[in-house]
Amino acid sequence: MRRRQFIRLTMLASVGMILLKSCRDTALRFVLKITGTNHLLGHRLWTKDFPVPTEKERYKFVIIGGGVSALSAARALIKTNEEDFVLFELEGIAGGNSSSGSNNYSAYPLGAHYVPAINLHHKELAVFFEEENIITGYQDGKAVYHPEYVCHSPQERLFIDYQWVEGIEPNNRLDDDCNGQFLRFSSQMKDYRSAKGTDGRFIFDLPLAYSSTDADYLTLDKLSMKDWMEQEEYIHPNLLWYVNYCCMDDYGQGIDRVSAWAGIHYFTSRKHDLYSEHQELLTWPEGNGFLIKCLEKYVKGKQFLQHVVYNIDVQKDKVVLNVFDERRNISKQIYAERIILATPQYINRYLLPDRKINYGKFCYSPWILATLVLERFPLSEGAELSWENVIFQGKGLGYIYNQHQNLTQYESPFVITYYRALDGGNLKEERKKLQRYSDEYWKNEVLEDLKTVHPEIEKYLVSIEIFKRGHGMISPSINFLFSEDKKEALKPIGDKVFFAHTDLSGISLFEEAFYQGTRAVEQMLNDEKILDI
Amino acid sequence: MANKRRFQFLLLMAVFTIATCGLIYELIAGALASYLLGDSVRQFSYTIGTYMFAMGIGSYFSKFIEKKLLKRFVEIEILIGIVGGISSTLLFLLFQQGSYFQVVLYFLLGLTGILVGMEIPILMRILKDKVEFRQLVANIFTFDYIGALLASILFPVVLVPKLGLISTSIVFGIINIVVGLLLIYLFRKELKDTFILTFKSIVAFSGLCILLFFNKEVLDYSERNLYNGSIVYSHTTPYQKIVLTNQGADFQLYLNNNLQFDTKDEYRYHECLVHPVMGFAASVEKVLILGGGDGLAAREVLKYDEVKFVTLVDLDEGMTQLFAKNPRLMAYNKQSLTNPKMEVINQDAFLWVKNNKTKYDVVIIDFPDPTNYSIGKLYTNYFYECLKQSLKSESVVSIQTTSPFTAPNAYWCINATISAIYPEVRAYHVYVPSFGEWGFNLFSNDPKQSFRYVKRRMDNLKFYDYQFESYTDFKKDMLPASELEINRLDNQVLVRYFEEDWSKLRE
Incomplete structure (x- = not known):
């Protein structure tokens, strides 16, 4: 009797436990979605396995590519009243490294997510910002930015010593050695920011092409940022981590691979306020996807997505392009007077196989971005949730709070985007890993890193979307920025093919992309004027 | 046996x-x-x-x-x-x-x-x-x-x-x-x-x-100890935690553990928030209330027969529903939220203000104190700039702006921020026993508004006596310690001032 009762009780209790546990477990179930750049279609370029063209079209100009440089080229064409052009983009969405996505709760970036206050001597960019009401006016010689676009406070926080602190510099002010090196570094960068060469130009400028060509400083491109820091006796691990973080963030590679010139450029090229520590920057929930939307109005009705240009035949009086339309699964032949190739060099090598350029010099690190929807925001010690949330010595680059620029009150669910550049020993290997490793693997990689700061994050997770970017931004490796290969890749082919991609700048920034697109159009149209005479 | x-x-x-x-x-x-x-x-x-x-x-x-x-x-x-x-x-x-x-x-x-x-x-x-x-x-x-x-x-x-x-x-x-x-x-x-x-x-x-x-x-x-009275009702909406407590004959409402009102003296607060602005306004036909989901400010506004239309924008539907349906609480706000002149909109105030095109004669702002960065946005120069869209040239606005005694830097930071956008701004304060010394500001885009001429009076008020000048005197201990910055979206200084001011009090 007693035993039977005992068994009954245990059974009941265990049923109860299972019920309770299942209530908890439902919270751990979330949606996992994996997307990425179209590496399959890209790889078909290599085999050229496309149908025979069945249609013919004729345009004055064709822009190939759909990133910032391509769209900026389109804008430049419209500004000079050239309407007869089309744009072909391989992906299903425009934007390239600045593309973006959205879910029910927020827009989010799939790549670049901010632009620091611009150099006003980059005049065309300032004009563009005025047109889009990003710059609303000028005061004391400085631009006034639209209050909704300037990154709201609190901007940044760093997770270090088990808590969040404001700002991302891991400078321990109580440690004289650490503080001393940070101060010295900062003051040296300040000097470089205002330094000019014998030609009167800034040593480090943005666009990079505006920089001084003094040979003295160009030698900085011949050593790594790490070696340079060692030479200058910057050895404190916190400072090394910080500079490494900055290089990873902008260049996708760390201080041991990025050239010293590029590393210093990161800290010195923005001149809007030579003496201020405070970096004003512009951001949107969709990141630089906002700027893509601004630029897309210049390609209305002219932009063809999921169109792969797979063959370029430069003839005497025209350029003949073979274009595959993935949606209709047919190929077209396009005749153009001139074309702008706003595609990265890893694509160009298949389009123009005859060019004698060492494409191996162009390095692009693979990236993963993960956008997480959280039912609640996990509580943590220290500084409040900021726009950028960086984990000291984390695997990734931290996460962005996508709804930060909203004017509304905090509202559940929260949407964050986590960034990580895969800067392993060999970029090619890393890229293969990206495609080969399981979805589960990447999900765990992301969550493991985030759990170091938010141990209970999985409990609140509604969905996670991982975006794999096989080729992220160009990395300014040692001996690349001023190399012959880079110069060669920039040279037009006859008066027919012009090059505009950001990798020709060597650093992947919105300003550079805009500059390249605008410059390529100028170059192309000026050439025409010469012909007309 | x-x-x-x-x-x-x-x-x-x-x-x-x-x-x-x-x-x-x-x-x-x-x-x-x-x-x-x-x-x-x-x-x-x-x-x-x-x-x-x-x-x-x-x-x-x-x-x-x-x-x-x-x-x-x-x-x-x-x-x-x-x-x-x-x-x-x-x-x-x-x-x-x-x-x-x-x-x-x-x-x-x-x-x-x-x-x-x-x-x-x-x-x-x-x-x-x-x-x-x-x-x-x-x-x-x-x-x-x-x-x-x-x-x-x-x-x-x-x-x-x-x-x-x-x-x-x-x-x-x-x-x-x-x-x-x-x-x-x-x-x-x-x-x-x-x-x-x-x-x-x-x-x-x-x-x-x-x-x-x-x-x-x-x-x-663990939160139970935060309250003096016993908890009568507690409800967590998507936006805040509403707690109603009872102490003797009086009730206290807490939003996210901050005292919102105590029934024993809330009339002081709400009379001073509402009647000065209603007195100075050229017209009071159309009134906008931002925040104030408890309907107590609305109760004061509805005392004027001249008022034809009141829009109340409060983010939290849970809050306005509670005060529109619960008989106990409706007795306090005199059923203001269900009055036919009232239009209750549950939307984020910043978004609403940014998109609104209707012009109001009087605006009453009753947001919570700037305890976090998301509330801090509602006190920025950009918010006050956007608010202009809802104002006629002679409209007058009144706003609760935290305690000038406990948080003088925060109080005067709000005043400075408004002053950067509006030509006529006037700070005033009143003693509310359950809150302590409490501060407000009146402001208008009309340079002729001097906050001197009372255009209409409400009789039978329990506290406010229309001697407005007597509320505008600030002694030394209610003035800021140093020069203050303007509160902007990209600096959010107000939240920092507020936090500093309060942490001083805790010390």
Whole structure:
């Protein structure tokens, strides 16, 4: 009797436990979605396995590519009243490294997510910002930015010593050695920011092409940022981590691979306020996807997505392009007077196989971005949730709070985007890993890193979307920025093919992309004027 | 003989527990009724009366139970545990609705009373052959009354402050069922087939345990100490935690643990928020209230017959619903939220202001203090810039701007921020006992607005006397320590000032 009762009780209790546990477990179930750049279609370029063209079209100009440089080229064409052009983009969405996505709760970036206050001597960019009401006016010689676009406070926080602190510099002010090196570094960068060469130009400028060509400083491109820091006796691990973080963030590679010139450029090229520590920057929930939307109005009705240009035949009086339309699964032949190739060099090598350029010099690190929807925001010690949330010595680059620029009150669910550049020993290997490793693997990689700061994050997770970017931004490796290969890749082919991609700048920034697109159009149209005479 | 004594002792302990539980349910009902419906003397009187009467009915019905007395007794025990245990949870859920509250309250109270009323007569019948009658009556009633005394002392001193009303009722429901389970175990021989009975009581027991487990009150135990009064109602909306507490005759409303108003002196605050601006405005036909989901500012606005139309924008639907439906709270805001002149919009104020094109004569801003960065956005220069869209050239705005005494830097930072956008700004303050010295600002885009000429007066105010100048004097201890920055989206200095000011107070 007693035993039977005992068994009954245990059974009941265990049923109860299972019920309770299942209530908890439902919270751990979330949606996992994996997307990425179209590496399959890209790889078909290599085999050229496309149908025979069945249609013919004729345009004055064709822009190939759909990133910032391509769209900026389109804008430049419209500004000079050239309407007869089309744009072909391989992906299903425009934007390239600045593309973006959205879910029910927020827009989010799939790549670049901010632009620091611009150099006003980059005049065309300032004009563009005025047109889009990003710059609303000028005061004391400085631009006034639209209050909704300037990154709201609190901007940044760093997770270090088990808590969040404001700002991302891991400078321990109580440690004289650490503080001393940070101060010295900062003051040296300040000097470089205002330094000019014998030609009167800034040593480090943005666009990079505006920089001084003094040979003295160009030698900085011949050593790594790490070696340079060692030479200058910057050895404190916190400072090394910080500079490494900055290089990873902008260049996708760390201080041991990025050239010293590029590393210093990161800290010195923005001149809007030579003496201020405070970096004003512009951001949107969709990141630089906002700027893509601004630029897309210049390609209305002219932009063809999921169109792969797979063959370029430069003839005497025209350029003949073979274009595959993935949606209709047919190929077209396009005749153009001139074309702008706003595609990265890893694509160009298949389009123009005859060019004698060492494409191996162009390095692009693979990236993963993960956008997480959280039912609640996990509580943590220290500084409040900021726009950028960086984990000291984390695997990734931290996460962005996508709804930060909203004017509304905090509202559940929260949407964050986590960034990580895969800067392993060999970029090619890393890229293969990206495609080969399981979805589960990447999900765990992301969550493991985030759990170091938010141990209970999985409990609140509604969905996670991982975006794999096989080729992220160009990395300014040692001996690349001023190399012959880079110069060669920039040279037009006859008066027919012009090059505009950001990798020709060597650093992947919105300003550079805009500059390249605008410059390529100028170059192309000026050439025409010469012909007309 | 020893066995018999044990038997008797156990049943008497059961009486004792039953009596305690029974009185606790009655006290919970009384407390809830007086919180919700007001007039505690009347509510307690009614609940005690109803409960006693129901016990009488129960005693009467007990005679119809003829066989299996012990089994019935245990069943009643379990039933009381269930009804009493879930009663306050049910009543709390109905609190916001208001309308059916009374019906359900008296139904549950009656049901519990009937069941409790059946217990003692049945128990006496169980024991009548085993104990001498003289002793039986004396013992049963002794333990019954001791239990009642214990309950009435425990309730206000320990249970309400430590456990809260909901948990108290669940815990006592569980105790009732545990008594039942113990009786089943001890009298398993007399009861014979105990399987179904055990099963029923274990199901009820687990049900109540789960209820207790998911009960927010238990989780919020640590927060309980934040409040001076006892918690009457607590509700977490997607945006904030609303807590209503009671202290003596007064009620206090807390939003995210910050005191929003105390009924004993809220008139000072709301009269000073509303009547100065209404007095100085050229017209008051169209009034906009931002925040103020409690409807108390609206109550003051609606006193003017001239007012034709009031728009109230408050983010939290849970808040405006509570104050539009709950009779207790509606008595405080004089049903302002359901007034035909009112339009209540549950939307984020910043977004609404940015998109609104309607122009208002008067705007009243009653946002929470800038305790976090998301509220801080509502005090930025950009917000005040966007607000211009809702203003006519001669419109006047009044805004609550935290305490100039406790948070002088925050107070004057808001003043400086408004001054950067509007030509006419006037700071004023008033003493509200439950808040301390409290500050407001009036502002207008009309350079002719001098805040001197009162265009209309409301008679019979409890506090505001239209001597506006007398509220605009700030002594040294209410001025900022140093030069202040303007609050912008990209610096959010206000939240930092506010935090610094308050941390000084804590030191």
